[in-house]
Amino acid sequence: MARFLFTTWEGGGHVQPMLLVARDLMTLGHDVLVLSDPCNCLDAAALDVPFGAWTTAPFQTGKSRDDDRLRDYEADNPLAVIQRLLDRVMTGPALAYATDTLAAIDAFAPDVIVSQELLTGPMAAAEARGLPLALLAANIWSLPTMAGAPPFGAGMLPATSDEERAMHAMVGQMSRTFFQAGLPDLNAARAALDLPPLNDVFDQLNVARSILLATSQAFDFAPSPLPAPFVHVGPYLADPTWVEPCAPPAAGGPLVVVSFSSLYQAQEAVLREIIAALGTLAVRALVTTGPAIDPAEFEAADNVAVVRSAPHGRLLAQTALFITHAGHGSTLRPLMAGVPLLCLPMGRDQHDNAARVTHRGAGLTLAADAKAPVIAAAVNRLLNEPRFKVRAQALGERIQADEAARSAATSLEILALKPRTIRRR
Structure with a gap:
């Protein structure tokens, strides 16, 4: 070993x-x-x-x-x-x-x-x-x-x-x-x-000796085959440990889940516009702020619950639409459940993840400074045009296959068996 x-x-x-x-x-x-x-x-x-x-x-x-x-x-x-x-x-x-x-x-x-x-x-x-x-x-x-x-x-x-x-x-x-x-x-x-x-x-x-890309090859725009020493090893995704049990609002209508970065990116303004937009629609919405922001900072209509965290893994089976900053995990996990995305990227890898979603027809992208009426219109499109759900399911099935075949541990085992150079001290 x-x-x-x-x-x-x-x-x-x-x-x-x-x-x-x-x-x-x-x-x-x-x-x-x-x-x-x-x-x-x-x-x-x-x-x-x-x-x-x-x-x-x-x-x-x-x-x-x-x-x-x-x-x-x-x-x-x-x-x-x-x-x-x-x-x-x-x-x-x-x-x-x-x-x-x-x-x-x-x-x-x-x-x-x-x-x-x-x-x-x-x-x-x-x-x-x-x-x-x-x-x-x-x-x-x-x-x-x-x-x-x-x-x-x-x-x-x-x-x-x-x-x-x-x-x-x-x-x-x-x-x-x-x-x-x-x-x-x-x-x-x-x-x-x-x-x-x-x-x-x-x-x-x-x-x-090896660069392991823990993402889905089906999701990525990387060349095929990958140049050495890159290798796709599949996504590694799960709810974070600080997630607490939470139930969405009980009112009728499709469930919309909102999740932005677990890190702070000054996302209060975009969250307020999203909350305002969802409050005008016939949906039930659950907004998670993550550990960096207090949910008490936001006012919301009765059909919108704002909480610090929620078990997305369990909620995605009943979710009709996922609104996100398009971080890697927050993008792939909804897709794996066949849920279309509304992406409002704020930086880092988020514009690139959003581009991969929209290019495959699995969602829409808006600017992070989009106002509530524009967000509401995009939500209505994603909920009422079946093609987004169909494309999200097709892409999600391919991502699921990559997750099922994930291979980082195997790749690292192989690396451990290769001859090494002499240690310097």
Whole structure:
């Protein structure tokens, strides 16, 4: 049996998939340890996954709006978003993350390191010790390193002409250039670890022997076949541990469920417009605000219940429409239940997820600043035009098949059996 050290950070929807993969490895008889922010310890405990907390690296002790250290909703352009990501997660604290990872390596003696794709510090630590490294991305690939995929962030569709391919290449190269602002910090961390400097931030990813995309191939726009070392391993999705029992309003009408990010993205305004729109319609609606926002901040009509959380897994069987920011989990889970989506993306991977939904005819997308009458009109279309339900069911069946065949644990077992380089100390 092998030993696997997982490293991640409190970035929302990618934490639980990593915990689920770790649990699968435990079920197969392997030893695991997950290193993450202290606020994720309860999530790990609920799955009986051994857990350790960052101490030198930045960490969060809670999941409220005040705990979020990225605060990318305050940035007013893509470059500012990337700079925050570099300074606060990806390269600025790279040495701190590497230091904690090295301490965990010494204490736990793993055979394989599995890290989240934005943490260059643990990648460098694995390189310094000559340990096999895998990256686990619980979403579509978010970095400008995959040839043949649409650029991340803007919700672009696959290129169908030379002109579109040239546009994709230009946008991808521009994004790649923006990330190079983090190279001095990353190389400083590498120097402290006695590693040679890199010429490109993304050269650090070359240490990974495998990059596991924990999403559905049927949902993705990635090229087929995927270029090495990428591999689709299927989605890992479940209700978070902090979900509490909740019943939707008992009034008649189709059930509409609303779920926005578990992280704070300044989503109060869009939630208020959605609540106002649903209050004018012959529906019963359940709005979940997540741990970052107090439901008491919102006023709602009698047919709309506003709560902090609800067991979406159980509710989806009776749900007619799902309204979401289009985070990865909040997009795939309704589709797997055959439920059409109304997407109001606010950033991160959300525009890209929404593009995949609308391109397949499984829902509609509105701007996050859409007003209540526009939202109400879109809800009426999605509830009254059967084609959206038909397309959502067709796409959902393919995503279900990918989930049933998910293979991250198997891929990691294979990696543990491969010859390794000599550990450096």
